[in-house]
Amino acid sequence: MRPSPEYIEHKFNAFNLLIFNGKLPLPPIKMSRARTFMGRLEYKREKTFLGKYRYSDFVIRISTFYDLPEEEIEDTLIHEMIHYHICFHQMQDTSAHGKLFRRMMNDINNSFGRHITISHKRSEQEMNQDTRTRSHFICIVWLNSGKVGIVIPTKTRIFNMWKIIPQFREVIRYKWVHSSDAFFNRFPRAMTPKFYIVEECLLEEHLKDAVELENTGHIIRPKK
Ligand SMILES: [Zn+2]
CATH class of the missing domain: 3.30.2010.10 (Metalloproteases ("zincins"), catalytic domain)
Incomplete structure (x- = not known):
């Protein structure tokens, strides 16, 4: 109820x-x-x-x-x-x-x-009940522990995180994507790069419709 x-x-x-x-x-x-x-x-x-x-x-x-x-x-x-x-x-x-x-x-x-x-x-x-369509700018990071993490920054922090995430020693590889999948509603919008570890196969399943992004320095757009 x-x-x-x-x-x-x-x-x-x-x-x-x-x-x-x-x-x-x-x-x-x-x-x-x-x-x-x-x-x-x-x-x-x-x-x-x-x-x-x-x-x-x-x-x-x-x-x-x-x-x-x-x-x-x-x-x-x-x-x-x-x-x-x-x-x-x-x-x-x-x-x-x-x-x-x-x-x-x-x-x-x-x-x-x-x-x-x-x-x-x-x-x-309960989390699966959250099915609203929201826009998510997600950074997927592959960590030196072998795990995969994500961080979804607040709108105002995207450019900043784009710059600082590659500087993290534990980050081997990273990729920015846009997705509207409701699975990502459960992750709080981050002000700082705090990585949430996610099962890679679960992540893949929810990234089916995701679009890879690029950063030109002043705009973020689908990668060409
Ligand atoms: Zn209390």
């Missing part, structure tokens, strides 16, 4: 009573189409003169990008509610998912039979 804001509000109220003793006021619930997170607590953070943090202006944001089982959406919401509980009560945790967070998460999982985790890793199935 893809949740509506009303659904999330309804669930928030239910979990607030069940798990958090009804102590959490309903924050604004906002939906997003983000692929990079399932849920997120947003807030303002200020340092007090005692060096502690003061949290305010909370918003819970839930992504509707992935079609997920209801239980996973509930776990995502409860995960954000744990963050909200900690910040709303101005408790100081050791890190973003520190000791406090983990203790509460484990207690809730045990008491309520939930499966909340620290990070929601997207499954292969």
Whole structure:
């Protein structure tokens, strides 16, 4: 399912009573189409003169990008509610998912039979749901480890990466291509050359319609 804001509000109220003793006021619930997170607590953070943090202006944001089982959406919401509980009560945790967070998460999982985790890793199935047509300028690199990697720079970094990638010692060979294959949607747009290792046969399969590129110094165009 893809949740509506009303659904999330309804669930928030239910979990607030069940798990958090009804102590959490309903924050604004906002939906997003983000692929990079399932849920997120947003807030303002200020340092007090005692060096502690003061949290305010909370918003819970839930992504509707992935079609997920209801239980996973509930776990995502409860995960954000744990963050909200900690910040709303101005408790100081050791890190973003520190000791406090983990203790509460484990207690809730045990008491309520939930499966909340620290990070929601997207499954292969979820990533394959991302079928939008996007334009990808991809640099394929053959590394001295025998592996093949790719990097997809942000638009503004293409020329820069074109220049610096050949200077990497571990790069034996490289090639720039353009592709609209949705497989590449899962890779974040890079500001720096960080190579994602990809199975060569999987890559080949998704590069069937790719066009090799050349760089004239001021334009990037299909290689002649
Ligand atoms: Zn979290």
